[in-house]
Amino acid sequence: MVSAEEQVVDVEGRRLVLRRLEKVLYPATGTTKAEVIGYVQAVAPALLAQLRGRPVTRKRWVDGVRGPTFFEKNVPRGVPEWVRTVEVDSPGSTKKRETVVYPLVEDLAGLVWLVNLAALELHVPQWQVTEDGAVLAPDRLVVDLDPGEGAGLAECAELAHLVRERMAEDGFTCHPVTSGSKGMQLYARLAGDQDGELVRQYAKRLAEELEARHPALVVSRMTKVLRGGKVLLDWSQNNTAKTTIAPYSPRGRENPCAAAPRTWDELDDPGSLRQLPFGEVAERYGALGDLLADLGADAAPGPPVPTP
The missing domain is CATH 3.30.70.3300 (Alpha-Beta Plaits)
Structure with a gap:
């Protein structure tokens, strides 16, 4: 069931449940989650060209930029089934993980999904992965x-x-x-x-x-x-x-x-x-x-x- 704080949207054929679109993520300017989504929509083709094929590490501010933050590598719970993931070896992981399962952000729906989670920063390596998850040389x-x-x-x-x-x-x-x-x-x-x-x-x-x-x-x-x-x-x-x-x-x-x-x-x-x-x-x-x-x-x- 969708609550009063949630909104079901269709993004290029993908169904997303967005939560608290009016939430202010940047208190200094009053910039809301909806406005951040509007920004990534405006630049989506160029941003996706930089993300495509690269495992995405996210930095999230669940309570806005004046609140606590954390880096997230593994895909979170509730990841949509249409988000492609890749399992990559993680030697020397500070969390003692042998591998990490990353999301691959390949369409506008993926971008909107991440912003809905207050993932305001998207970090990528300088290499890509193949369809079967093999790590390529830096490009x-x-x-x-x-x-x-x-x-x-x-x-x-x-x-x-x-x-x-x-x-x-x-x-x-x-x-x-x-x-x-x-x-x-x-x-x-x-x-x-x-x-x-x-x-x-x-x-x-x-x-x-x-x-x-x-x-x-x-x-x-x-x-x-x-x-x-x-x-x-x-x-x-x-x-x-x-x-x-x-x-x-x-x-x-x-x-x-x-x-x-x-x-x-x-x-x-x-x-x-x-x-x-x-x-x-x-x-x-x-x-x-x-x-x-x-x-x-x-x-x-x-x-x-x-x-x-």
Whole structure:
């Protein structure tokens, strides 16, 4: 039986029971669950292109962003039967699990189902799985630019250009995404036929090389005492066990922002850079299309990473 707080909807032929659509998830702006669902509907084709084939780790805020939060990997109880799942080995799990059963989010109904659970952040690895659940080699590289105290998006933009120029020497095309939190990520498409450890080592060499060339701006180690006024070039996101916020995903911060693809022209004006709220990200997608079309699940492969 459906209660007074619930609403039965049809999403592209999938039946969903949505609960408490008027619930405020972002108290600072009064943004409700229904409005978050509206955002993911607006950007669904682009967001789904970033999620397709990738196990999704969710970060949930059941009582809104000022309440407690938790990461969820395994599919929760009551998962709809039409949600495809994949069982993946989980070596070194902090919960001593040998495997994790993840959801694969492949359609708008899946996105709405997750937002209904207050899963405001969707995190994915840089690799995909096959139809039978086999883990493929990474098909993209990501570097996370995380500003330390005294630094911000302007410094991230400066470093982004340095990363872009250096990776172009190796044949890569970089795509910038402001994270919706503090910094930004840069993505590059890979050949998709190399071991993840090779990709991680390449990203580490890149970080250390740029730190050596620009020590006043770049740090490659996470030690906080080293990061004041600098930007951490976090190469470790390419560890195959790690995940990164998916481009276009909402963020669970004080204000309702999203991980937003940007143009390089925007990074040429770092003084005007800021994290973008849902509405602007949706409007940009409607006007500019998907700025990350070259990174989607069906995009053409990129070059291999060079070996030492």
